[in-house]
Amino acid sequence: MELLYRTVYLDIEGMTFTSLDELNTAIRISLLDFNEKVMAGRETSRKEMFLRGEKDYLRPLPERRFVMKDRKLMTVGRNSYVSLFKHHYSVPKECVGRRVTMLYDADTVEIYCGMNLVATHGRCDIPYTYSWKKEHNLPGHYGPYDKDLEKLFRRASAIDNIVLDYLRDVERVMQYPPKAFRSCRGILALEKKYGRDRLIAACACAEADTTAKTVMNNKTLFYGNRQQDSSRNGVTGPEHHIT
Numbered sequence: 001m002e003l004l005y006r007t008v009y010l011d012i013e014g015m016t017f018t019s020l021d022e023l024n025t026a027i028r029i030s031l032l033d034f035n036e037k038v039m040a041g042r043e044t045s046r047k048e049m050f051l052r053g054e055k056d057y058l059r060p061l062p063e064r065r066f067v068m069k070d071r072k073l074m075t076v077g078r079n080s081y082v083s084l085f086k087h088h089y090s091v092p093k094e095c096v097g098r099r100v101t102m103l104y105d106a107d108t109v110e111i112y113c114g115m116n117l118v119a120t121h122g123r124c125d126i127p128y129t130y131s132w133k134k135e136h137n138l139p140g141h142y143g144p145y146d147k148d149l150e151k152l153f154r155r156a157s158a159i160d161n162i163v164l165d166y167l168r169d170v171e172r173v174m175q176y177p178p179k180a181f182r183s184c185r186g187i188l189a190l191e192k193k194y195g196r197d198r199l200i201a202a203c204a205c206a207e208a209d210t211t212a213k214t215v216m217n218n219k220t221l222f223y224g225n226r227q228q229d230s231s232r233n234g235v236t237g238p239e240h241h242i243t
Helices: 002-012 020-036 046-053 145-159 161-174 177-194 196-207 215-232
Strands: 070-075 081-084 087-090 099-104 108-113 116-122
Touching (some): 087 116, 161 177
Antiparallel strands (some): 108 116
16 A cells, blocks of 8 residues: 555645546546556556456445444343334344344444344334334234234224224324223223223224324213213212302
């Protein structure tokens, strides 16, 4: 490199360039002359040596340019997730409790257990949300959570499509399967306490309220519906007088 630098620098010393393209052109011309000159003590040039002994062994350039990645060591939690910048990524359940290496750039997150690549996710920096893949077979109460959710969806479909659509929205908003499962199960349990008609009515109201995606918010809707029904029937609560 030192010899190359001295050669190119001597060739362009004193020259004036008005653009980067002009400078690159001058460097390229100097490099061509440098590689075609016969080397001292030899009968060939650098270009001839390359064509004769190295060119045939070169591999094609990668389709994608090399991207610098950052590295982080994590221990997989019991829920089969690891965290990066407060966002959670799933890994196969076989890795629970083991140390893994996370290699990440602006677009992807790769997770290695030992020397094996066990998971690849698209990078997401939304905090307290989850990226997961069904092939990781995250454990549920009786098997993978996606199977448990399907059972709940079948129960909701038997009640009304309004309830089914709402539970699917809950799953989409929650993202984290265990949390979505518990929320959907809790919503269906409200049928036993409040009745089927009130459950359907509350789910219909919740569809218009993007914040009502939890059991507690649904309980608020149930209470509101009950108050509205009482008002329609002429029942009012106690009056409060300020003295």
